[in-house]
Structure formats: structure tokens, C-alpha cells
């Protein structure tokens with residue numbers, strides 16, 4: 001087996017309790033080992049910052065929504081063209097790049113694992129096809145259940161075990177990883193041109209409230225012992241005053257798992273808004289962050305907005321319709337039968353725009369006000385808040401008050417009266433950043449058992465080496481060096497092979513798709529359940545037998561089997 005010895009690495013590995021130690025790391029085959037033999041290839045890390053490979057716990061790189069974003073924005077495709085170079089295919093696109101564009105750019109930033117934030121089960125094949133051509137990162141798919149009629153009927157009947165069985169069947173069928181709820185109840189109502197405005201409102205089509213759907217899904221999730229918790233996009237995204245809905249939702253979350261959170265709330269920036277309309281729109285990051293600080297069963301990600309052009313895409317169809325009514329630009333709406341919905345809109349976040357400036361501040365505030373970095377992951381909900389290539393700038397903003405103040409001086413002048421950001425002095429350190437970009441993700445996703453997110457022997461050899469000497473750089477003052485250092489690794493190592501070198505992919509990748517198969521007893525196997533079969537026959541446009549994605553269809557894959565309480 002090929003061996004590599006990384007010498008003089010300055011390692012920050014929060015899960016193993018290593019914080020800035022100068023050490024060697026031995027790799028044999030795909031794993032980190034105690035020692036390498038004399039035959040090992042030696043790489044001198046020159047004291048550079050060495051972290052576990054980056055993990056993006058919520059991004060949109062693959063599937064029908066992303067692809068629709070590509071072809072509705074030819075101007076975006078023209079913005080990011082690169083030509084063929086060595087092992088690298090041509091790429092194009094800025095906010096919604098081609099699959100190879102996503103893969104190479106993430107790899108240059110040191111990322112080795114990606115979670116697609118929202119896979120519509122009925123369109124799973126498309127997602128898996130694009131995973132195959134995102135070769136430098138392992139893939140996981142959050143699977144949309146917000147409008148799943150089978151699950152909603154079971155919850156309506158108060159039958160959590162049946163809801164869990166339907167989740168188990170569906171995840172196994174579509175090779176998904178976790179339960180994703182997007183605007184639960186609202187996305188389902190959108191199929192009938194409606195939405196919901198509060199977590200305790202009855203939804204139009206089932207005798208359920210969003211709160212009941214969320215609580216039921218959390219219990220079903222824990223019954224199946226899924227690695228990850230329920231992954232929630234709260235109701236009322238992007239609406240002034242929505243912070244009360246977000247806090248109300250967090251208040252309903254039980255603490256059911258001692259290894260990880262019971263709820264992962266995504267892109268919370270879009271859910272921390274005050275005001276009664278756009279006129280008095282303001283930040284409510286403080287009460288939201290306080291709620292997270294008091295509830296260890298919740299992990300959030302930022303959903304940071306950065307200025308410039310991007311593309312919004314979400315399963316939250318009604319929200320995108322509201323956004324369309326504000327912008328009157330291009331809009332795509334797609335309703336996925338009995339399961340979920342979606343919408344896509346290109347946007348341009350501008351510093352001259354007061355609302356956009358407040359949104360920018362809120363994401364940073366959440367990361368700075370949540371005390372425990374293990375509870376707040378660094379994301380842009382790429383590309384919704386900004387394309388992921390902005391991550392180095394966000395890291396620098398979190399590490400430097402001076403940089404934040406300089407940027408703040410350039411945004412809309414009324415922002416100051418509406419946000420607490422200028423009064424926050426906290427500066428995150430290198431360890432915090434390592435938690436918020438890899439270790440925290442691994443723990444929140446429940447994938448440390450797969451060897452993800454740490455660097456001690458036994459771990460997968462997914463490693464990012466950045467040209468940063470942390471003993472020589474003061475991130476508070478040298479924010480430009482921080483941006484530069486995190487923009488391009490010296491080496492990105494994926495499963496024991498150097499895949500990127502100074503921004504260029506140097507070999508063809510070999511990724512793996514991870515999916516979950518809960519082991520359910522025969523009585524709960526939906527494959528043979530007549531009522532479930534009938535649901536398909538009556539309402540789906542596709543036969544139940546044609547629905548599952550065959551394992552052979554996946555490129556390389558790893559099935560995570562779980563014991564269940566059914």
C-alpha cells in the first residue's frame with residue numbers, strides 16, 4: 001500500500017484534542033496510521049497549518065435544482081470558465097459551477113466531504129449522477145421529507161413507528177443519508193398554492209401543524225438510530241419577524257441523543273429577522289443565539305450572505321415565489337409530486353441595499369454570539385447566501401474585528417441602527433475555525449465512526465495543509481494573509497492520495513457516496529405494505545417498483561446500516 005509521511009505539520013485536530021502541535025502524520029493506503037515505513041513518500045509541511053479535510057454540512061452542488069440553476073443563468077456559466085489543464089476538465093459557472101468546477105474549487109479550499117442539502121427523493125438519480133462527477137469529495141444526501149404524504153399520513157394518525165418505517169424505506173430506496181425538512185407543512189401546502197405562517201398553524205392538507213411534523217420526525221429519526229439528526233430549514237424563511245418562529249421551533253426540540261444534537265437547523269441567518277416589514281427590518285441574532293446557547297440539543301449553521309451575484313435555490317417553493325414578487329426577475333418553480341417543492345431565483349446582494357447589509361451582519365453575529373463553536377457551523381448555504389468560494393473571507397471576518405469594522409464602514413449607512421455587530425468584539429481563533437469547518441460537522445453529521453473529521457490513527461486520510469504559519473500570523477491584524485492562506489491549500493489529501501496541489505487537481509478522484517439503511521423488522525418493511533403500495537398506485541406518476549435507485553447505479557458507495565427500535 002502507498003505510504004506518505006507528513007513531516008513538521010502544525011496540527012489542529014479538535015476531536016483528538018490537538019491544538020497547534022508540531023508533529024508528523026503517517027498514512028498507509030487510505031488511513032492514518034501510527035508509523036510509516038522507510039519507503040513512505042515524505043512531504044515536508046514546513047510547519048504549515050494542517051487540518052482534517054473540510055466538511056461542508058450544507059451545500060447545494062448536485063441534483064435537479066442545481067442543474068436548473070445552471071441552465072437558467074447563462075450569464076453565470078460565462079462568469080467562471082476555466083480551460084482544460086492536466087487532469088482537470090474544463091469548468092464553467094460561478095455561483096452554480098459545473099460538477100467538476102464544484103469539485104476542483106472545493107478541493108483547492110481543502111474540502112473532502114460534501115453534504116447535498118436537499119435531495120428530492122423522486123429525483124435522486126440525478127443527484128447520484130452528479131455525485132459521480134464530483135470526484136474529489138465524498139458525498140451524502142439530505143433527503144426531503146417535508147411533503148412526503150406517506151410520512152405525513154402516519155404522523156396524522158399519531159403512528160411514529162409507521163412514519164419511521166416510511167423514512168427507512170425511502171432512505172434505503174433513494175440512497176439518502178438524513179431526514180431533511182424544508183418549511184415543513186408550508187412546502188406541502190404550496191402544492192395547493194398556499195403556505196403556513198407559524199409553527200402552530202394547521203396545514204391545509206393534513207390535520208397537522210409544522211411543530212407536530214418536526215417533533216414527529218425527530219422521534220422517528222431517533223427510533224431509526226440515524227447517524228445525523230433531523231436537518232431542518234425552519235418555516236418562514238426570509239420573512240421580517242421570523243425570529244419568533246425560529247425560537248418557537250427550537251423550544252420544541254427534545255434532547256434525545258447523548259452523542260449529538262437532536263436538531264440541526266440550517267442557514268439560520270435567513271431565520272433571525274426582526275421587524276414587522278421591510279421598513280423596520282432588523283437583526284434578531286441575539287435572541288436566536290441565546291436560545292442556541294441554552295439548548296445543547298441544537299446545532300445551527302450560519303447561512304452567511306456575502307455581497308455579489310449568486311443564485312438562490314431551495315425546496316421552499318412558496319418562499320421563492322415571495323422572493324420573485326420582490327425582484328420580478330427570472331424564477332423557476334418546480335413542485336415534486338407528494339414529496340416536496342422547489343424554487344430558484346438569481347440574486348445580487350448589494351452593499352447599497354439596507355436589507356442585504358443587515359443580512360450580511362446577521363450571519364456573522366450568529367457565529368460570534370453562539371458561545372460554543374461546536375454548535376455553529378460555517379456555511380453560506382452555498383450558493384444561497386454566496387458561493388462557497390467566499391469561505392476564506394468569512395473566516396477572516398470572524399477572526400478579525402478590524403476587518404469587520406473596515407467592511408462595516410462600506411455597507412449601507414443605516415445598518416448600524418439595526419444590528420449589534422459593531423458592538424461585538426469577539427475574534428475567533430484557529431481552533432474555533434477548525435471546529436466550525438470540519439470537526440463540528442463530523443460530530444453533528446454523526447460520521448466520526450466512518451473516520452471523518454479527525455487525524456488520529458484509524459481516521460480516513462482526508463487532510464488539508466494550508467500555507468499558513470500560525471505562529472507568525474496575527475489573524476486580527478493580518479486578515480489578508482488569512483484569506484490568502486485559506487483560499488488555496490498547499491496540499492489537499494483525499495483518502496491517502498494528494499488530489500490537489502496549490503489550487504490544481506493533480507489526479508482523477510475516487511469519491512464514495514454514503515447512504516443509510518435502517519434494519520427494520522418484516523412487519524415494518526413498507527415494500528410489502530398494501531396501504532403504502534396503494535399510495536404509489538393512486539398518486540405517484542411512477543410505479544413503486546421503478547422508484548428505488550439500484551445500488552449498481554451508484555458509483556462507489558458505502559452503506560451505513562443502523563439498528564432500529566421498531
Ligand SMILES: [Zn+2]
Pocket residue numbers: 058059060117118266267314381384
Ligand atoms: Zn440549503
